[in-house]
Amino acid sequence: MGEKDTVKKQYRIATIVIAAIVAGTALSGCSAAAGLSKAAGCVELNKAANKLVSAEQDAMSNATSDPTSAATKLDASAKTFDAAVKKITDAGVKAKAQAMSDAYSKLTDDFHTYANDPTNSSAASKITDDATALSSAGEKLDKVCSTN
Numbered sequence: 001m002g003e004k005d006t007v008k009k010q011y012r013i014a015t016i017v018i019a020a021i022v023a024g025t026a027l028s029g030c031s032a033a034a035g036l037s038k039a040a041g042c043v044e045l046n047k048a049a050n051k052l053v054s055a056e057q058d059a060m061s062n063a064t065s066d067p068t069s070a071a072t073k074l075d076a077s078a079k080t081f082d083a084a085v086k087k088i089t090d091a092g093v094k095a096k097a098q099a100m101s102d103a104y105s106k107l108t109d110d111f112h113t114y115a116n117d118p119t120n121s122s123a124a125s126k127i128t129d130d131a132t133a134l135s136s137a138g139e140k141l142d143k144v145c146s147t148n
Helices: 003-024 036-061 067-086 091-116 121-146
Strands: none
Touching: 036 067, 036 091, 036 121, 067 091, 091 121
């Protein structure tokens, strides 16, 4: 694979990761009417998700030129989001938030594999699958936060 093809693949992966994170972290339906613990948890996760999206956009903006640095930034974001998940007390919200955190951690692990060898098409494929799983987990979390 030529350098031009590798750069195109890196750009495509960065775009997929950002799209999954943005789609999976909307949490737009957080409602105080749902009860303090649930509502507070959803609000906390919404804040963490917004920070996650911002950090990911920053990390992915340089992913094509420095995938190792992007992977390191993804790790830091994963830890920050996981810390927010640990604060949640509502069991329903916590379960869905933990599933999203786990999906995000898997994506970051696979992104590290890719960063170590950008020509590894298997790693690139895993990242695409991970992004889909992350988006799905985020949608499930949003659904829990949207219900009363």
